[in-house]
Amino acid sequence: MKEGKQSSARIGFMLIALTAILTMNGNALAGEEIPGSDLGSVIRGIDTLWVLLGAFLVFFMQAGFGMIEAGFIRAKNTCNILTKNFLDFCMASIGFFIMGYAIMFGTGNAFMGFEGWFLINAESGADIPMFAFWLFQAAFCGAAATIVAGGMAERMKFVAYIVYSFIISALIYPIVGHWIWGGGWLAGMGFADFAGSAVVHTVGGVAALVGTYILKPRNGKYSLDGKPNAIPAHSIPLASLGLFILWFGWFGFNSCSSLSVGNGDLIARVAINTNIAAAAGGIAAITTVWKRFGKPDLSMGMNGSLAGLVSITAPCAFVDPWAAIVIGVIGGVLVVFGVELLDKLQIDDPVGAFPVHGIGGIFGTLAVGIFGKPELGIEGFLYTGNPMQLGTQLIGIIAVVIFIAFSMGLVFKVIDKTIGLRASETEELRGLDICEHGMESYGGFQIFS
Template identity: 40%
Template sequence: MVKKLLVTLGALSLVFPAMAFADDPSGKSLDIGINSLWVMIAFVLVLLMQGGFILLETGSTRMKNAGHVAGKTIFTAGLAALIYWAIGYGIAFGGDGNGFIGWGNFFFNPGYAGDGEGVPQSVFFLFQLAFAAVSLSIAWGGFAERAKLSSYLIFTVVFIAVIYPVVAHWIWGGGWLAEDGAQDFAGSTVVHLSGALAAFAATVLLKPRIGKFNKDGSANEISGHNQVFTALSVLLLWVGWFGFNAGSTLAIGDGFFGYVGFTTMLGAGAGAFAALLISWAVLGKADITTTLNGTLAGLVAITASCAFVEPWAAVVIGLVAGVLIFFSAKFFEKIKVDDPIFALSVHGVAGIWGTLANGIFATQELAEKVGVGQGGLIDTGSWKQLWVQFESVVVAGAFVLAASFLVLGVMKLIMGFRVTEEQEIIGLDLSEHGAYGYPEQLKKAGQNNIQG
C-alpha cells in the first residue's frame, strides 16, 4: 500500500511539479507554465489546419493536380517558417520599429527559457508563425491549378517577409492601427483578408483556368474531384479554429478562452445553417459546397469579434456570413473571376464583414476586458469603433492588394508564373513533378479531359 502511494505521489510530482514552485507563493511561475502549455497546444492546432487546407484545395480541384496541391502546401509552409524566423517576425513584432513597421529580432533567437514575465518568446513565435502560414495557404487559392511551382517559392518569400508582417504589425504589433483601437482578435483582417486579397491579385493576373468561361461570358462548372475531402477539410479547419481563436487569449487565467471558443462555435454553426437555407431557397436544392463554405465563412467572420461580442451577436455574425458567401460566390463568377476554392468569398468578404461587425456588436465591457478599442454602435451608440474597423479594412486591404499586384505583376513580366496550356491540360502533378498524386491516372494522361 505504501509502495503504491509513493509511486502515485511520484507520478503526480512529474505532472504537477509543485516543488518547483515552492519559492513562488504567488503561483506566478505555475501560471506562466500552464499558459505556455496552452499556447503551445494552440500552435499545434493551428499548424494542423494546413492539413485542412491540403484537403480543401485538393477536394475542390481536379485529381490531376492533387499531388501538386499537397506537396506545395508542405513545401511553402516549411519555407514560410524559415522566412518568418529570418525576417517576418522582426517586421511584425520587432521592438525597434515605429507605428508603420517593426524592426529588430531578425534571425530570431529567443533563448532557452522565458523571462518569467509571460509566455516564452519561443512559444509566442511559433504561434504567430502558424497564423502567417494560414494566411499564405489562403493566398494559394488564387494560384490553384494554373501557377508554376517557382511562383509559389518567390511569393512565399515576399509575402511572409514583408506583406503579411506589415499588416500584423499595424494591428497586433503595436502599430498605428492598434493605437487607433482596431479590434481584430484573431485575424479576420490580418490573416484572412490579407490572404484573400493576395489570392485575388493572383487570380486576376493568372486569368481563368482553361474551359472555365465560354466566349459569351457564361461559366462552366469545373467540379472538384472529392467532396468528402472537402467536407473533412472543413471539420479539420473547424477544430483548428479553436486554437486559432481561443489560443489568442494567450492564457487560461479566468477561463476567458472558453468564452472565446463558445462564440466561435456559435458563429460557425450559424454560418453553416444560413448557407444551407439560402442555397436551398434560391436553387431549390441544399448545395453541399455552399454549406461547407458557409461554415468556414462563419468561422472567418467570428474570428475578429469572438472576444468582443455576446452570444446572440455571434449567431447574427455567422448568419450574415453564411448568406454573404452564397451571393459573393455568384458575383465573382459573374465578373469572370475564377476562384476554385472560394477564397475571395470565404476569407475576403467574410473577413471584411467580421471586422466591421465589431464596430456594430462589440460591448464596452468586453472591449475593456480585452483592452482594445471600445464598444460598438449598438452598445454605446457611438460610431467611433465602426469607423476604426472600416479604416483598418480599407488601409490594410489596400496595402496587401497593391503589394501583391506589384510583386506578382513583376513576376509575370519577368518570368511568367502561369504554366503553359499543354501543362495545364496534362495537370500539374505530371508537368511540375513528373508523377501523379493518383498513379492510376497515368494511363489516362493522354485523354486531356478538362474534368481530369
C-alpha cells in the same frame, strides 16, 4: 482478476506520487531550491502550454486547408496543391524566423519593426517564452500564406508560388501584423482584431483575389458569352474532411489567442462563439443556395461554415452568442453572393478563397464595431449608437485592403515579368501533377477529369 489488476495499478500510481512528493519535500527541507516551483513560474508554464497547444492546432489547420483545396479541384492537380500547402508552412517558418517576426513584433515605428532578425535579441509579445509566442505567430503566418493557394489553383507555376509564399510570409503579412498586433498605427487608434479576421484572413483573401485576377481564369471556365462552366470538385469527401479539420483547429486559432488561461470566461465565450458562428454560417449558406438554385449544395454549405468562422475571428471575444449567430448567418449569405459576383466578373477562384476569407474577413472586422459589447471592452454601434469604433474598424480594413492589393499586385506582376506566373496551356491541360512533379495522386489511375 480485472479488478485486482486495476487496484494494483492504483496502488502503484499512488506510491510513485507519494515518492515524488516526499522527494520534493525532502529537497525543500534540506534548503535546496526546486527550479520553477514558485506559483508565478507554474502559471507561466501553464500559459506556455496553452499557447503551444494553440500553435499545434493552427499548424494542423494546414492539413485542413490542403484537404479542402485538394477536394475542390480536379484530380490531376491534387499533388500540386498539396505540395504548395506543404511548402507554405515551410516558407512561413523560415521567412518568419529570418525577418517576419522582427518586422511584426520588433521595436520600430508605426509602420514596421526593425529588431529581432533571426530572433536575435527578440522579445516575446506576451508573458510567455519568446520561442512559444514565435511558434504560435508563425502558425498564423502560414495560415495567411496558404489561403492564396486555393484561389490560384490549377494554373500557377510551382516555382512562382514558392517565391510568392516566401515574400508574403517574410514581409507583407508581418507589416500588417505590426500595424494591428505589434503596436503599430492601427493599434494606436484602438483598432480591434482579436484573432485575425483582418490580419490573417483579409490579407490572404485579398492577396488571392489580386493573384487570381492577374493569373486569369482556367481554360474552359467561361464560355464566349461569359457564362461560367462548372468544373466539378473531384472529391467532396476529401473537402469535407478538410472542413472538419479546419473547424476543429479554429478552436485553437481563436481561443488560444487569449495567450493565457487566466480568464476562463473569455476562453469559454470565444469557444462557443467560434462554434455557433460556424454552424449558423453553414446553415445560412446551404439555405441560400438551395433557395436560389433548387439544390442544397454541400460545397457551398462548407464554404458558409468557413465564412462564419472567418467572420467571428475578430469579434469572438467582444460579442455575445446571439451576435455570433447573426455574424455567422451574414457571413454564410455573403459567401454565396460573393461566389456569384466573381463569376459575373469572370474571376476564377476554384475554392472560393476571396468570398470566404476576403469578404468574410472584411465583414468580421466591421462586425467588431457593430456588435461589440461595452462590458466586453468594445463600444459597439448597436449598444451605444457611437460610431467611433466602427469608424476605426472601417479605416483599418480599408488600409489593409489597399496595402495588400498594391503590394501583392506588385509582387505578382514582378514574378510574372521575370520567371512567369502561369503554367503553359499544355501543362494545364495535362495536369500540374504530371508536368511539374512527375507523379499522379491516385496511383496512376486518372479516374477523374
